[in-house]
Amino acid sequence: MDLRRLVYFVAVAEELHFGRAASRLAIAQPPLSRQIAQLESDLGVMLIDRSRSQIRLTQAGSVLLERARDVLERLDRTHREIKRIGEGFSGHLRVAFVGSATYGVLPNVIKAFRSAYPDVELALSAMNNAEQKRAVIQREIDIAVARPSLEDEELKSEPLLQEPLILALSDTSPLLERQVTRLAALKAETFVLYPRKPRPSFADHILNICLEEGFIPKSQVLAQDYQTAISLVSVGVGIALVPKSVSQAERPGVAYRAYEGHNPGTALSLNYRRDNRMPHLFNFLKIAQDVMRRQRKQ
Amino acid sequence: MDLRRLVYFVAVAEELHFGRAASRLAIAQPPLSRQIAQLESDLGVMLIDRSRSQIRLTQAGSVLLERARDVLERLDRTHREIKRIGEGFSGHLRVAFVGSATYGVLPNVIKAFRSAYPDVELALSAMNNAEQKRAVIQREIDIAVARPSLEDEELKSEPLLQEPLILALSDTSPLLERQVTRLAALKAETFVLYPRKPRPSFADHILNICLEEGFIPKSQVLAQDYQTAISLVSVGVGIALVPKSVSQAERPGVAYRAYEGHNPGTALSLNYRRDNRMPHLFNFLKIAQDVMRRQRKQ
DNA sequence: CGGGTTCGATACCGCGTCGTCATCAGCGTG
DNA sequence: CACGCTGATGACGACGCGGTATCGAACCCG
Numbered sequence: 001m002d003l004r005r006l007v008y009f010v011a012v013a014e015e016l017h018f019g020r021a022a023s024r025l026a027i028a029q030p031p032l033s034r035q036i037a038q039l040e041s042d043l044g045v046m047l048i049d050r051s052r053s054q055i056r057l058t059q060a061g062s063v064l065l066e067r068a069r070d071v072l073e074r075l076d077r078t079h080r081e082i083k084r085i086g087e088g089f090s091g092h093l094r095v096a097f098v099g100s101a102t103y104g105v106l107p108n109v110i111k112a113f114r115s116a117y118p119d120v121e122l123a124l125s126a127m128n129n130a131e132q133k134r135a136v137i138q139r140e141i142d143i144a145v146a147r148p149s150l151e152d153e154e155l156k157s158e159p160l161l162q163e164p165l166i167l168a169l170s171d172t173s174p175l176l177e178r179q180v181t182r183l184a185a186l187k188a189e190t191f192v193l194y195p196r197k198p199r200p201s202f203a204d205h206i207l208n209i210c211l212e213e214g215f216i217p218k219s220q221v222l223a224q225d226y227q228t229a230i231s232l233v234s235v236g237v238g239i240a241l242v243p244k245s246v247s248q249a250e251r252p253g254v255a256y257r258a259y260e261g262h263n264p265g266t267a268l269s270l271n272y273r274r275d276n277r278m279p280h281l282f283n284f285l286k287i288a289q290d291v292m293r294r295q296r297k298q
Numbered sequence: 299m300d301l302r303r304l305v306y307f308v309a310v311a312e313e314l315h316f317g318r319a320a321s322r323l324a325i326a327q328p329p330l331s332r333q334i335a336q337l338e339s340d341l342g343v344m345l346i347d348r349s350r351s352q353i354r355l356t357q358a359g360s361v362l363l364e365r366a367r368d369v370l371e372r373l374d375r376t377h378r379e380i381k382r383i384g385e386g387f388s389g390h391l392r393v394a395f396v397g398s399a400t401y402g403v404l405p406n407v408i409k410a411f412r413s414a415y416p417d418v419e420l421a422l423s424a425m426n427n428a429e430q431k432r433a434v435i436q437r438e439i440d441i442a443v444a445r446p447s448l449e450d451e452e453l454k455s456e457p458l459l460q461e462p463l464i465l466a467l468s469d470t471s472p473l474l475e476r477q478v479t480r481l482a483a484l485k486a487e488t489f490v491l492y493p494r495k496p497r498p499s500f501a502d503h504i505l506n507i508c509l510e511e512g513f514i515p516k517s518q519v520l521a522q523d524y525q526t527a528i529s530l531v532s533v534g535v536g537i538a539l540v541p542k543s544v545s546q547a548e549r550p551g552v553a554y555r556a557y558e559g560h561n562p563g564t565a566l567s568l569n570y571r572r573d574n575r576m577p578h579l580f581n582f583l584k585i586a587q588d589v590m591r592r593q594r595k596q
Numbered sequence: 597c598g599g600g601t602t603c604g605a606t607a608c609c610g611c612g613t614c615g616t617c618a619t620c621a622g623c624g625t626g
Numbered sequence: 627c628a629c630g631c632t633g634a635t636g637a638c639g640a641c642g643c644g645g646t647a648t649c650g651a652a653c654c655c656g
Contacts, residue, residue: 277347328618350623351633611642
């Protein structure tokens with residue numbers, strides 16, 4: 001049962017006239033007659049009663065008309081549906097992000113994407129770098145928002161945001177009285193650091209900064225993530241270096257201060273498989289760039 | 299969107315392997331690759347991710363797979379449905395019949411048709427000859443069970459049953475005491491006759507019989523149909539000639555007797571448009587013949 | 597009742613598309 | 627590094643579709 005024949009049949013069934021149907025289909029009448037005859041012999045059923053000058057549908061023909069219309073309409077809808085997915089206006093996109101991206105630009109990017117592509121279902125999940133890397137390689141997620149970035153042959157990485165580090169201190173700390181704090185002056189404080197694995201870790205990053213400033217923190221405490229670090233700071237365990245955007249989340253007992261000294265900052269990046277060609281991904285990257293450009297202008 | 303391509307796509311999507319899909323479709327691999335590529339360019343959407351040795355469906359491809367399966371299955375079901383209608387195993391058939399066919403063979407024919415073609419919806423309606431003729435010509439019904447038959451250039455008629463006439467008498471009639479009644483002996487009785495139009499009417503038929511027997515009934519009463527005639531007989535208005543099958547419906551106050559004399563009987567016929575080619579009609583005619591043959595044997 | 601008109605069917609032809617075989621190109625693997 | 631596997635590409639023959647011309651039947655109308 002060829003689709004063309006179904007379309008032809010619907011035209012004939014609706015016009016009840018081969019000539020008019022043919023001109024509606026923009027073909028000549030003879031091929032139309034033949035296609036209908038062919039359809040009938042394929043099905044082994046008469047569809048059209050030609051016994052009179054005014055042709056008429058048989059019972060089988062009436063039923064086929066209904067069914068054919070339904071099928072053709074479904075195919076048409078499917079065509080449009082598929083096209084929208086192919087253009088990235090529909091479908092779904094799976095994004096993972098590190099916890100420290102929750103504040104700052106990511107929410108803006110998400111919001112912008114949502115309003116530009118409201119029919120795309122965004123699946124968001126928080127993961128640390130290691131989980132992200134595994135998931136994006138396994139194609140469980142499409143985009144990983146990582147800090148600073150995921151390095152792998154299979155992956156591509158694009159910078160999203162470069163931000164400075166700032167000091168997080170207990171709000172009862174005497175250090176707050178100074179206007180500016182030189183990092184090296186804090187060598188005696190307890191530093192809250194982060195997991196050492198996988199290398200190179202953010203812990204290494206912080207320690208390198210201290211080394212650049214000529215000291216190694218004497219006293220160190222480990223926290224799983226920035227939130228935990230901030231908690232430790234709030235109860236007076238020590239001080240921490242965190243990305244500036246983390247300070248956007250106000251926390252009782254914690255104060256933030258810029259510091260003087262080596263500040264390579266920390267980067268947030270968008271990571272995805274090189275071979276991932278889905279349009280949603282490119283749309284997301286484009287939106288992210290737009291948001292960043294706009295934010296930088298302000 | 300060609301149907302063949304949809305079938306091909308489903309095969310590839312299910313096998314996730316062009317070679318296997320091609321052999322499943324019993325074609326070579328190159329045309330399959332080309333057809334899929336063609337489908338993709340028709341839709342303007344990538345359906346298959348060929349970036350790895352193990353191919354994979356894109357989001358658009360996954361959705362298309364679902365939709366295509368659905369459409370193909372619908373078409374398959376439609377194919378079978380249409381075929382069944384074309385063979386007369388499904389669909390509907392509209393039959394009209396004269397009231398006097400309610401007893402006798404028609405119920406048996408209907409029953410036999412119902413059991414042979416249980417999925418055919420039978421629309422039954424009682425009509426007199428004039429209504430039947432109009433309805434069958436207007437294609438409002440497919441078969442008219444008429445007495446004796448409908449005559450028209452557009453129609454064809456097949457005998458269903460030839461049955462003798464019998465006398466209907468009041469059960470208090472003194473005529474009952476004789477074994478056999480000669481029709482001419484009843485010339486003084488009141489005869490219940492039937493509408494005179496349209497010509498030739500059943501009234502004419504009865505009067506012809508009387509003429510053959512050499513008399514014209516002196517006293518005549520008109521009844522719309524056999525049931526009314528029997529009612530009139532039951533209340534002692536007169537006597538009536540009715541088809542033998544009508545006597546199957548026992549009626550208090552009425553007795554039936556065979557009579558001696560001219561008895562051309564009366565025919566029941568199946569009537570339908572010459573140009574009506576629907577299989578249900580032929581099936582019905584065949585069943586009717588079978589039932590009649592069987593009944594005659596008994 | 598016969599000629600003209602209308603409408604679907606048939607005959608034949610040219611072209612596009614499909615399927616085949618042969619071959620290429622990329623990637624993974626021993 | 628060579629080989630094998632897999633999908634893409636090229637060239638070619640065959641079939642099917644649509645086009646024009648024409649037929650045949652039914653209907654209309656004077």
